[in-house]
Amino acid sequence: xxxxxxxxxxxxxxxxxxxxxxxxxxxxxxxxxxxxxxxxxxxxxxxxxxxxxxxxxxxxxxxxxxxxxxxxxxxxxxxxxxxxxxxxxxxxxxxxxxxxxxxxxxxxxxxxxxxxxxxxxxxxxxxxxxxxxxxxxxxxxxxxxxxxxxxxxxxxxxxxxxxxxxxxxxxxxxxxxxxxxxxxxxxxxxxxxxxxxxxxxxxxxxxxxxxxxxxxxxxxxxxxxxxxxxxxxxxxxxxxx
Ligand SMILES: C[S@@+](CC[C@H](N)C(=O)[O-])C[C@H]1O[C@@H](n2cnc3c(N)ncnc32)[C@H](O)[C@@H]1O
Numbered sequence: 001x002x003x004x005x006x007x008x009x010x011x012x013x014x015x016x017x018x019x020x021x022x023x024x025x026x027x028x029x030x031x032x033x034x035x036x037x038x039x040x041x042x043x044x045x046x047x048x049x050x051x052x053x054x055x056x057x058x059x060x061x062x063x064x065x066x067x068x069x070x071x072x073x074x075x076x077x078x079x080x081x082x083x084x085x086x087x088x089x090x091x092x093x094x095x096x097x098x099x100x101x102x103x104x105x106x107x108x109x110x111x112x113x114x115x116x117x118x119x120x121x122x123x124x125x126x127x128x129x130x131x132x133x134x135x136x137x138x139x140x141x142x143x144x145x146x147x148x149x150x151x152x153x154x155x156x157x158x159x160x161x162x163x164x165x166x167x168x169x170x171x172x173x174x175x176x177x178x179x180x181x182x183x184x185x186x187x188x189x190x191x192x193x194x195x196x197x198x199x200x201x202x203x204x205x206x207x208x209x210x211x212x213x214x215x216x217x218x219x220x221x222x223x224x225x226x227x228x229x230x231x232x233x234x235x236x237x238x239x240x241x
Pocket of ligand 1: 005098118
């Protein structure tokens with residue numbers, strides 16, 4: 001895989017050829033569990049690598065204000081059709097999270113169901129640089145990654161060791177929960193691949209976050225510092241409780 005995963009043509013080709021081993025046409029079961037277990041209330045949410053939009057539409061139907069991005073224009077086209085069919089409002093955009101993506105406001109919650117574990121093979125610093133900039137201090141997030149406790153094969157997700165998840169995500173976010181789970185099966189009888197369910201909360205105090213903010217948005221950063229104490233979404237209607 002390596003750098004190929006940052007090439008939009010790589011993903012576009014997969015959608016063109018219908019070579020989508022991750023596609024279940026249903027919202028992620030683990031996302032549904034976390035939303036329910038963590039009592040996450042409707043808020044501004046970003047889905048990263050949304051594919052054909054099942055989870056984004058599911059969130060929108062539950063009152064979340066959803067922006068959902070994907071590198072593949074074909075995936076976004078299908079996602080828009082799905083939202084129209086389901087009468088759901090989602091702001092779908094073709095975008096690359098490793099590039100400076102512009103959004104009107106910052107997000108209270110984000111969901112990445114199988115994008116980061118590919119992107120990290122090529123450029124995880126660029127991914128975190130954007131993610132830190134577009135999430136509010138104390139924002140929550142759920143990341144689903146392949147789990148190296150079972151061997152990787154040709155079809156399943158790229159796998160990641162526990163220490164790698166902790167090192168990479170722990171640099172920018174507090175890891176509130178890291179548990180093994182199984183990705184949804186694609187069709188009856190198909191294998192359910194082992195994954196990591198990583199539930200995180202953004203912090204602003206790490207050295208790397210300070211560096212990112214001072215480099216990219218010093219005014220926003222100063223505003224964040226002053227807002228931080230009152231802004232934890234856990235205690236407001238805008239975020240999870
Ligand atoms: C394994 S698929 C998962 C799709 C969807 N989350 C699902 O579970 O059906 C990974 C998705 O991430 C998208 N993607 C890869 N790199 C990306 C990037 N840098 N920014 C945005 N999307 C990206 C791909 O186009 C692909 O749709």
